Amino acid sequence: xxxxxxxxxxxxxxxxxxxxxxxxxxxxxxxxxxxxxxxxxxxxxxxxxxxxxxxxxxxxxxxxxxxxxxxxxxxxxxxxxxxxxxxxxxxxxxxxxxxxxxxxxxxxxxxxxxxxxxxxxxxxxxxxxxxxxxxxxxxxxxxxxxxxxxxxxxxxxxxxxxxxxxxxxxxxxxxxxxxxxxxxxxxxxxxxxxxxxxxxxxxxxxxxxxxxxxxxxxxxxxxxxxxxxxxxxxxxxxxxxxxxxxxxxxxxxxxxxxxxxxxxxxxxxxxxxxxxxxxxxxxxxxxxxxxxxxxxxxxxxxxxxxxxxxxxxxxxxxxxxxxxxxxxxxxxxxxx
Amino acid sequence: xxxxxxxxxxxxxxxxxxxxxxxxxxxxxxxxxxxxxxxxxxxxxxxxxxxxxxxxxxxxxxxxxxxxxxxxxxxxxxxxxxxxxxxxxxxxxxxxxxxxxxxxxxxxxxxxxxxxxxxxxxxxxxxxxxxxxxxxxxxxxxxxxxxxxxxxxxxxxxxxxxxxxxxxxxxxxxxxxxxxxxxxxxxxxxxxxxxxxxxxxxxxxxxxxxxxxxxxxxxxxxxxxxxxxxxxxxx
Numbered sequence: 001x002x003x004x005x006x007x008x009x010x011x012x013x014x015x016x017x018x019x020x021x022x023x024x025x026x027x028x029x030x031x032x033x034x035x036x037x038x039x040x041x042x043x044x045x046x047x048x049x050x051x052x053x054x055x056x057x058x059x060x061x062x063x064x065x066x067x068x069x070x071x072x073x074x075x076x077x078x079x080x081x082x083x084x085x086x087x088x089x090x091x092x093x094x095x096x097x098x099x100x101x102x103x104x105x106x107x108x109x110x111x112x113x114x115x116x117x118x119x120x121x122x123x124x125x126x127x128x129x130x131x132x133x134x135x136x137x138x139x140x141x142x143x144x145x146x147x148x149x150x151x152x153x154x155x156x157x158x159x160x161x162x163x164x165x166x167x168x169x170x171x172x173x174x175x176x177x178x179x180x181x182x183x184x185x186x187x188x189x190x191x192x193x194x195x196x197x198x199x200x201x202x203x204x205x206x207x208x209x210x211x212x213x214x215x216x217x218x219x220x221x222x223x224x225x226x227x228x229x230x231x232x233x234x235x236x237x238x239x240x241x242x243x244x245x246x247x248x249x250x251x252x253x254x255x256x257x258x259x260x261x262x263x264x265x266x267x268x269x270x271x272x273x274x275x276x277x278x279x280x281x282x283x284x285x286x287x288x289x290x291x292x293x294x295x296x297x298x299x300x301x302x303x304x305x306x307x308x309x310x311x312x313x314x315x316x317x318x319x320x321x322x323x324x325x326x327x328x329x330x331x332x333x334x335x336x
Numbered sequence: 337x338x339x340x341x342x343x344x345x346x347x348x349x350x351x352x353x354x355x356x357x358x359x360x361x362x363x364x365x366x367x368x369x370x371x372x373x374x375x376x377x378x379x380x381x382x383x384x385x386x387x388x389x390x391x392x393x394x395x396x397x398x399x400x401x402x403x404x405x406x407x408x409x410x411x412x413x414x415x416x417x418x419x420x421x422x423x424x425x426x427x428x429x430x431x432x433x434x435x436x437x438x439x440x441x442x443x444x445x446x447x448x449x450x451x452x453x454x455x456x457x458x459x460x461x462x463x464x465x466x467x468x469x470x471x472x473x474x475x476x477x478x479x480x481x482x483x484x485x486x487x488x489x490x491x492x493x494x495x496x497x498x499x500x501x502x503x504x505x506x507x508x509x510x511x512x513x514x515x516x517x518x519x520x521x522x523x524x525x526x527x528x529x530x531x532x533x534x535x536x537x538x539x540x541x542x543x544x545x546x547x548x549x550x551x552x553x554x555x556x557x558x559x560x561x562x563x564x565x566x567x568x569x570x571x
């Protein structure tokens with residue numbers, strides 16, 4: 001009984017939140033890895049592009065709410081995803097046409113493109129602040145919980161309650177569906193294979209008649225979908241604050257590099273690696289241990305390895321360790 | 337007039353000096369032509385110029401009598417010219433079959449039929465079709481590279497040192513494969529370091545020195561020409 005309570009505590013405060021957070025990071029990390037693999041630069045505007053897409057979802061959610069449109073128990077934001085994606089893709093294609101394509105055609109070195117993306121990042125941040133402002137906004141509506149602690153306790157009779165937030169379930173389900181479609185596309189379709197070929201060996205891909213413009217276009221379209229969905233899921237789960245997305249770039253890059261940069265499946269798993277590491281190392285295990293240990297041994301302290309303020313230090317350390325000892329990442333990407 | 341010709345080609349990289357000057361190479365269908373010469377003679381450059389990877393300063397390239405000097409490499413590929421680079425000539429992260437599929441990217445018809453033909457030509461590829469090319473041996477990779485280039489059903493196949501870095505046994509095997517390809521009525525141009533072996537399977541050969549045609553003739557003639565032997569064949 002005590003043991004099951006301990007497991008519930010762990011599920012409640014670490015495993016379910018880590019799966020949720022990991023899914024959000026995974027979508028961002030696949031974005032980073034695709035841009036790196038195909039357009040060949042580290043896109044520092046990743047976080048703010050996610051924020052940009054989410055901004056439209058927030059604004060449209062408020063608009064739909066004012067019209068009285070909603071999805072019942074599901075958040076209205078889900079309804080706005082297609083529109084937000086379209087806006088995001090348009091913005092990305094515009095940026096690509098007027099900024100990135102110039103350096104791509106000139107065959108600038110990747111580091112120059114990365115610097116250019118820093119510029120894009122600042123511009124994107126400014127646009128977001130002009131349109132929606134820097135404030136914190138909650139745009140989640142509909143039913144908040146799938147399973148409430150009190151309901152769970154009544155159902156099972158355990159003293160510990162298990163809660164599952166609807167945003168957690170939505171995040172995990174949407175991620176699994178979207179990522180499955182993406183991998184099917186990349187591995188099973190002709191266009192997907194041509195994108196992998198282009199990422200693998202650009203010159204030979206050109207000699208085989210692959211149209212680079214088309215590959216770049218499709219990459220931005222997929223990136224737009226990834227950024228928007230990832231951003232919206234994160235915003236629904238936490239709340240929408242434009243700056244937070246910029247901060248999330250560190251764990252996202254760490255996830256992409258841990259998974260082997262240029263390798264989308266690696267980035268997907270990398271997202272969960274980082275999320276679990278961050279949450280397991282910053283969780284206070286006091287309650288968990290109090291269920292397992294006899295009363296005499298119960299810890300007085302919080303039993304926390306690191307304060308939650310240091311969660312970015314965890315992803316940063318992982319990033320450094322991976323780069324030092326296994327620069328190709330766990331799943332063999334390109335060497336940086 | 338030959339099927340595929342590079343006439344009086346002069347070319348160099350960027351603003352640099354001419355690497356080849358007034359160099360002429362031609363090949364007919366069902367013929368193997370070897371381009372030989374010392375290091376830095378412009379062998380690969382001549383081939384790249386024929387493919388359009390660098391622009392001609394003078395001269396022209398024709399296929400079946402049509403001037404294609406102004407076309408970029410992709411458009412020349414569409415005209416039936418296929419090229420196997422010396423290095424990075426496969427998609428290492430893709431499977432053998434995917435490599436072949438990408439080779440036929442521009443074709444929408446008869447994909448399976450052409451792949452079957454390639455498997456007949458290179459039986460080993462059929463056994464390894466689901467393997468990642470990066471895991472194959474050097475000789476097998478070269479076969480993948482040849483197979484990929486043949487997927488467009490080219491009339492001209494250009495090979496840049498197809499036997500570089502493989503063992504003598506594998507080299508013989510690769511040359512046998514190249515002869516098999518030639519018998520399907522493809523015009524083959526190859527740059528080779530292994531001059532003796534290359535000449536022994538070639539119908540004709542060109543010896544380039546400092547970017548100019550120095551000797552040319554049938555494989556046998558060149559093999560037995562005393563001056564060629566002394567300067568390039570090391571005997």
